[in-house]
Amino acid sequence: MWCWPGTWRALFDKRVFGCLNHLLRRRRRFRPSRLERAAARISSLAPDWVICTGDLTTTGTPAEFAAACRALKPFRAAALRGFLYVPGNHDCYVRDAACQEALAKTCLALNDGHGLADFPRVVEDRGLRLFLLNEACPTAPWLSCGRIDETATEWLREQFAAPRAEKEGRVLVGHFPVRGPDGRELSSRRHLAGAGPVHEWSLAGAYDVALCGHIHHAFRRDAPGAMEVCAGSLTLEGRIDVLDFFPESCTFSQFWLDMSDDEPAPLLAGQISATGAH
Numbered sequence: 001m002w003c004w005p006g007t008w009r010a011l012f013d014k015r016v017f018g019c020l021n022h023l024l025r026r027r028r029r030f031r032p033s034r035l036e037r038a039a040a041r042i043s044s045l046a047p048d049w050v051i052c053t054g055d056l057t058t059t060g061t062p063a064e065f066a067a068a069c070r071a072l073k074p075f076r077a078a079a080l081r082g083f084l085y086v087p088g089n090h091d092c093y094v095r096d097a098a099c100q101e102a103l104a105k106t107c108l109a110l111n112d113g114h115g116l117a118d119f120p121r122v123v124e125d126r127g128l129r130l131f132l133l134n135e136a137c138p139t140a141p142w143l144s145c146g147r148i149d150e151t152a153t154e155w156l157r158e159q160f161a162a163p164r165a166e167k168e169g170r171v172l173v174g175h176f177p178v179r180g181p182d183g184r185e186l187s188s189r190r191h192l193a194g195a196g197p198v199h200e201w202s203l204a205g206a207y208d209v210a211l212c213g214h215i216h217h218a219f220r221r222d223a224p225g226a227m228e229v230c231a232g233s234l235t236l237e238g239r240i241d242v243l244d245f246f247p248e249s250c251t252f253s254q255f256w257l258d259m260s261d262d263e264p265a266p267l268l269a270g271q272i273s274a275t276g277a278h
């Protein structure tokens, strides 16, 4: 979502750069009309969980959060078990008190009463464990970085050190990819600080799938380590990541829905695969 910040204070912080970036570069490719169709398509799948991996907003202003919450209503209604949201760097864009309050309220509203202070947290559902991280923090105007802080790192270390229950599937949910589509760290301007231990846990099989956003172009990375799926930008690129978990075999399958044209969304053929069982 993008709205005018509505305050002169935005002229003196990072929001002025975010607005210019949107108006000069992204606005022509921005397709908010896809949201309604995407929600209907997702609803037709009757998903247990609908997960938003962040960047609801452009500059993290109260007006943008309000617009995003309105747009997300049908997505939340589509989820049979629940809706989950982790903040993106655009949602935590500046330290402005009104923006931070809007983020906190949005987090509470979208996560059924779980606020920013509840990160990191785990959601358990019939053999599936979802590890949710808040990696967003305000940064300098020229940076789009995030971080996994020491508290979250130690929490993950404890979680992953615990023996898996029989046929337990583990999914890490954060905004930033642990590695880029080519398996390398993201550039210093866009990277996730503190991702090193998580990458090591991925290689060691401590978790099965990482779900993320941040990069506008959707991608899936299968090896080495856990499968990593970046949902990309729905409004800019138009893809939806669909992940199935099969508790009997403790396997996952993933495919994409393409919402990028005005025709009924087709299933992209040949993009279904499963991870190994544990």
Ligand SMILES: [Fe+2]
Binding pocket: 055, 088, 089, 090, 144, 175, 213, 214, 215
């Ligand atoms: Fe981002």
